[in-house]
Amino acid sequence: MEIKIFGPGCPKCKALHKAVTEVVNEMGLNADIKKVEKLDEIMQAGVMLTPGLMVNGKLKVFGKVPGKEDIKRYIEEEK
Template identity: 80%
Template sequence: MEIKILGPGCPKCKALYKAVTETVEEMGVSADVKKVEKLDEIIEAGVMLTPGLIINGKVKVTGKVPGKEDIKKYIQQEI
């Protein structure tokens, strides 16, 4: 599973990265979690509001930090 956190490194982006890594660890899921901070890559992915969360190439969230329960739901949709 590939999970990308898109954002320039703002506090919300960091909070989303932390929440996703903690959730993946709690769930025991094997996932490659990457930060994408380059603006051209963020735009290319179709994310106009950061932070953005992409799981297996599908945009799940833009412009907010979802709660851990929502993150779990998004991960389960892709398992």
């Protein structure tokens, strides 16, 4: 499973990274969590507001930090 977090490193981006890492660990998953900080790569992914979350190539949310239950649901949709 590949999870990408899009954002330049702002506090919300860091909060999303922390939450995703915690959810992945709680679920016992083997996931490759990548941070994408380059603006051109963020825009190519269709993220208009950061932070953004992509699971297995599907953009799930952007412009806000979702709650852990939402993150878990996004991951389960792509298992």
